[in-house]
Amino acid sequence: MKNTYDVIVIGLGIMGAAALWRVAAKCDRALGIDASGPTHCYGSSQGSSRIFRRAYWEGNKYLPLLQHADLLWQELEHLLQKQIIFRTRGIFIGPQSSRVVAGSIETARQGRIEHEIWTPSETKNVFPAFSIPEGMQTVHEPGAYAISAQVARLGMLDEALRRGATTEFGNTVVDIKNQGAEVLVTTRNSRSYRARAVVVTTGPWIASELMPELYGLLEPRRVPIYWFKPKIDSEKLFSRKRFPVFLYECPNGSILYGMPSIASDEPGVKIGFHNRQQSFARPDWKSFAVQDSSVKEITEAVEALFPKLERSPIKEKNCFYTMSPDESFLIGKSEALKSTYFASACSGHGFKFAPAIGDALANVAVGQQPFVSLSSFSAHRFNSTSRVF
Numbered sequence: 001m002k003n004t005y006d007v008i009v010i011g012l013g014i015m016g017a018a019a020l021w022r023v024a025a026k027c028d029r030a031l032g033i034d035a036s037g038p039t040h041c042y043g044s045s046q047g048s049s050r051i052f053r054r055a056y057w058e059g060n061k062y063l064p065l066l067q068h069a070d071l072l073w074q075e076l077e078h079l080l081q082k083q084i085i086f087r088t089r090g091i092f093i094g095p096q097s098s099r100v101v102a103g104s105i106e107t108a109r110q111g112r113i114e115h116e117i118w119t120p121s122e123t124k125n126v127f128p129a130f131s132i133p134e135g136m137q138t139v140h141e142p143g144a145y146a147i148s149a150q151v152a153r154l155g156m157l158d159e160a161l162r163r164g165a166t167t168e169f170g171n172t173v174v175d176i177k178n179q180g181a182e183v184l185v186t187t188r189n190s191r192s193y194r195a196r197a198v199v200v201t202t203g204p205w206i207a208s209e210l211m212p213e214l215y216g217l218l219e220p221r222r223v224p225i226y227w228f229k230p231k232i233d234s235e236k237l238f239s240r241k242r243f244p245v246f247l248y249e250c251p252n253g254s255i256l257y258g259m260p261s262i263a264s265d266e267p268g269v270k271i272g273f274h275n276r277q278q279s280f281a282r283p284d285w286k287s288f289a290v291q292d293s294s295v296k297e298i299t300e301a302v303e304a305l306f307p308k309l310e311r312s313p314i315k316e317k318n319c320f321y322t323m324s325p326d327e328s329f330l331i332g333k334s335e336a337l338k339s340t341y342f343a344s345a346c347s348g349h350g351f352k353f354a355p356a357i358g359d360a361l362a363n364v365a366v367g368q369q370p371f372v373s374l375s376s377f378s379a380h381r382f383n384s385t386s387r388v389f
């Protein structure tokens with residue numbers, strides 16, 4: 001019947017694109033709806049590159065998902081016959097007892113992930129662009145890589161279409177409600193769609209009227225990101241063959257992250273603070289200007305760590321983190337709405353997990369068990385009413 005689907009995915013950032021890709025193979029009628037175009041500069045998935053690493057300082061509860069995601073990134077690359085994985089290697093630097101160093105070593109040991117521990121001079125021998133003060137330690141993860149973010153997201157959508165799914169862009173969902181055994185989805189242009197199951201992946205917009213049970217649990221935050229150009233004659237030091245994806249925890253606890261350029265539309269080394277310069281912002285506020293004080297702060301940090309980068313960024317812009325209180329994910333099943341599943345609040349580190357989270361959402365949406373348990377990411381931990389799958 002027209003406008004009746006097995007599964008509707010609302011929000012086609014990386015989480016929704018991954019869910020649609022995975023669900024399209026499991027049912028006859030899948031629909032993906034997004035308020036914006038296939039590419040846009042709002043929300044969280046914009047831009048050309050993201051980091052993938054498995055020596056995860058954030059904890060070993062992420063390991064099964066990381067393992068599954070790693071396989072699915074490779075599967076996607078194989079399907080697309082396009083490079084989406086850039087094997088740059090990864091280094092995670094900080095004082096010995098810092099979260100980044102101690103946490104990365106612990107997860108690497110528990111997960112039997114190949115890694116080495118280096119001094120600052122050993123680090124400089126391999127990656128000469130870095131100027132690391134004595135007393136710091138480096139965890140080297142040879143298997144870490146950069147993901148070509150835009151190519152991967154558009155590739156997932158192409159794969160979903162190839163498997164028979166439909167997509168609608170420029171169409172905002174304004175209401176989801178139960179209707180008999182089904183779920184009724186209504187868009188701003190007054191169109192209605194029915195589905196047996198709905199997946200909500202609206203990123204920083206998720207704690208809206210669509211999912212009121214998530215009110216108060218999530219905070220969208222604007223966070224700037226910068227690109228720095230190598231000084232003349234130093235370009236090779238920052239090429240993706242000689243410059244890894246990295247995290248750097250300063251002695252004061254600030255964490256910088258960065259990666260080499262992997263796409264011609266984003267030249268320069270991409271660098272940002274992971275846990276600083278964040279401010280609450282509604283995702284509809286389309287202000288892209290970065291404060292001068294933030295530019296000054298990152299310039300000082302970058303100058304100390306990378307003396308061969310030009311002092312001022314060549315470009316800066318704002319992106320969105322959707323933060324949960326413990327900086328982990330929020331994935332589950334709605335209590336109020338029948339057969340409605342959600343995934344968001346990826347707290348600024350969710351991209352790398354997207355194929356595995358999308359796969360789990362697709363499985364539960366068609367009544368199958370997820371391949372990897374997501375119970376650690378349930379909203380139950382905050383006494384929310386929404387359920388674990």
Ligand SMILES: Cc1cc2nc3c(=O)[nH]c(=O)nc-3n(C[C@H](O)[C@H](O)[C@H](O)COP(=O)(O)OP(=O)(O)OC[C@H]3O[C@@H](n4cnc5c(N)ncnc54)[C@H](O)[C@@H]3O)c2cc1C
Binds near residue numbers: 010050223
């Ligand atoms: C600067 C920056 C750097 C990052 N670096 C990394 C990294 O290196 N590694 C990593 O793993 N993660 C990283 N992350 C985190 C990662 O990018 C996010 O976790 C991920 O992109 C979240 O994707 P999403 O699909 O949940 O949300 P989004 O990408 O925001 O997608 C939500 C989509 O929903 C649509 N939408 C919203 N409301 C509606 C509605 N009512 N109806 C229809 N559509 C709607 C929007 O248009 C949007 O397309 C980074 C994030 C930022 C901001």
